[in-house]
Ligand SMILES: C[C@](O)(C(=O)O)[C@H](CC(=O)O)C(=O)O
């Protein structure tokens with residue numbers, strides 16, 4: 001079967017099936033190839049990080065990437081991996097009308113779920129100081145617009161609240177409840193500061209909850225087991241692989257620059273055959289009708 005897959009009409013349904021049935025652990029991916037690695041390792045769902053997309057372009061996570069760029073990357077990934085993809089849509093790329101278009105394009109790209117957040121533009125990483133949030137009513141208008149625009153009954157809308165770092169935990173709890181009432185399917189509780197806050201959220205919010213275990217931020221690095229125990233439904237590890245790519249790339253470039261050869265660290269590289277196997281090189285060749293017709297002559 002072809003590696004060029006058609007994810008449309010399937011992945012959102014698969015994601016829905018997982019919701020509430022078992023805890024979902026979701027690593028950040030940045031490209032088709034990282035999605036293939038996540039799939040091979042055994043993950044059942046993947047996350048396209050806004051910071052990761054921007055970072056891959058050498059840009060900061062200040063919502064300066066465009067809807068077009070993010071949809072294109074999402075579509076690249078869904079054409080390669082069948083795993084349900086969740087996409088970070090920042091503030092939805094604008095006001096409610098923009099959010100509607102965002103939902104339509106993401107659904108067409110075969111995305112299972114998106115998250116939008118209640119920050120003002122220019123948004124920031126949720127774990128930095130100095131964020132500003134919009135009034136709850138304004139964000140509720142975006143949630144309603146997103147639900148109105150959605151045509152795929154299995155598409156999930158994740159509402160992220162950044163309120164913990166601005167108005168405090170009670171505001172984050174209150175907003176989470178209102179966002180669920182407005183139609184959000186899942187709440188992304190950004191930048192909680194200790195396990196007790198995660199427990200409090202769980203106790204007071206009656207809906208699916210997503211945790212963000214990004215490194216070097218405001219939240220303690222709770223494990224999957226700890227989050228399960230608290231009663232969360234899913235967790236993203238948005239930048240774990242990305243940060244490792246950065247560190248490894250820096251090391252490799254520096255060794256290559258100093259040594260002028262890769263002979264001393266060749267064992268750190270994925271071999272040609274391992275890479276071809278991962279990417280399904282021979283499967284593409286087997287499917288190449290032109291090659292096949294020439295062989296048969
Ligand atoms: C989850 C996040 O939105 C992302 O873009 O991956 C970021 C992650 C980060 O910057 O560490 C966020 O938490 O705002």
Ligand SMILES: [Mg+2]
Pocket residue numbers: 049050051061088090
């Ligand atoms: Mg983000």
